[in-house]
Amino acid sequence: MAGEIDHHTGDALSQALDFSGMPCPRVVMDLRQVAFMDSTGINILIAAHRALTEAGG
Incomplete structure (x- = not known):
């Protein structure tokens, strides 16, 4: 199930x-099982990327 x-x-x-x-x-x-993302x-992924970048990740 996706x-x-x-x-x-x-x-x-x-x-x-x-x-x-x-x-x-x-x-x-791993987003292979994701069939839909609104x-x-x-926005969650963008916020996580920004937070990771600020944390030096």
Whole structure:
């Protein structure tokens, strides 16, 4: 079953991408099973990228 990233699942993704307090965090995501992503998911990924960059990751 393919997954979706939208306003219903966005909180779980945000929590999974919470790396606060980690020195030089690194994140690798496998999105092969994601069949749909709305702007909620895209905004979460952009915010995570910005936070990773600021943290030196």
